[in-house]
Amino acid sequence: MSRAPVVTDGVVAGNTYDKYGTGNPVARRLMRGFDASLYELLALAGEPASVLEVGCGEGHVTQKLARVYPNARVLGTDFSADIIAIARREHPGLRFEPQSIYDVPARADAWDLIVACEVFEHLEDPERALAALVRKAPRAVLLSVPHEPLWRMLNVLRGAHLGALGNTPGHLQHWSREAFLAFVARHAEVVAYRTPLPWTQVLCRPRKPA
Numbered sequence: 001m002s003r004a005p006v007v008t009d010g011v012v013a014g015n016t017y018d019k020y021g022t023g024n025p026v027a028r029r030l031m032r033g034f035d036a037s038l039y040e041l042l043a044l045a046g047e048p049a050s051v052l053e054v055g056c057g058e059g060h061v062t063q064k065l066a067r068v069y070p071n072a073r074v075l076g077t078d079f080s081a082d083i084i085a086i087a088r089r090e091h092p093g094l095r096f097e098p099q100s101i102y103d104v105p106a107r108a109d110a111w112d113l114i115v116a117c118e119v120f121e122h123l124e125d126p127e128r129a130l131a132a133l134v135r136k137a138p139r140a141v142l143l144s145v146p147h148e149p150l151w152r153m154l155n156v157l158r159g160a161h162l163g164a165l166g167n168t169p170g171h172l173q174h175w176s177r178e179a180f181l182a183f184v185a186r187h188a189e190v191v192a193y194r195t196p197l198p199w200t201q202v203l204c205r206p207r208k209p210a
Helices: 025-044 060-068 081-090 101-106 126-136 150-157 177-185
Strands: 006-008 011-013 050-054 073-078 095-098 113-117 140-146 189-194 199-205
Touching: 006 081, 025 060, 025 140, 025 189, 025 199, 050 060, 050 101, 060 073, 060 113, 073 081, 081 095, 101 126, 113 126, 126 140, 126 177, 177 189, 177 199
Parallel strands: 050 073, 050 113, 073 095, 113 140
Antiparallel strands: 006 011, 140 199, 189 199
16 A cells, blocks of 8 residues: 655655555565565575664564574664654664664674665665675675566556656666666675566675685
8 A cells, every 4th residue: 555655855765655564465475575585585695693774664674684583683774763763663672773874884883784675776876875885794785676667567557656657756766687786796796686576686795805
């Protein structure tokens, strides 16, 4: 179901469609596919002692990460203090902090795993963001973005965002699977990827020095 977006400083934060709580059977099936592929890639990331989710929104993926890694230090961050307040309210047992994805290098500590689900399509400078994440995650970074143009076609078919030709509010970047893999490969080594309809998920890590 559609929901009023949280807008902070003119930028859309969180989900404009409640894909985690929807009763729509098609959307629920798509989310099961998303989760199954996500868990496959997380299994390849090993057993991290520390996990950071950037752009955590309402905290739904942070909750999944905490369940997958019950012994790890798990933190969810988002640039929007408003969406962080929602995450804290909906998941009171988890840790959340307001922080921009671009500020990750300012933290003193590194993270075994950094996760950014449905974040990079919102960024004005995705190159800078990915370089920041790779510097602070010596073991693994897991990313997911919508697979274009399929994403917009599916929005149109369900009658959403027709005035914007199916483009979800706040989406600035539009990658096909091949384009996103090429983008990631410019900054890191691609370990594995999955393409659950209609997303692209990539597990990557810093390149080893030659």
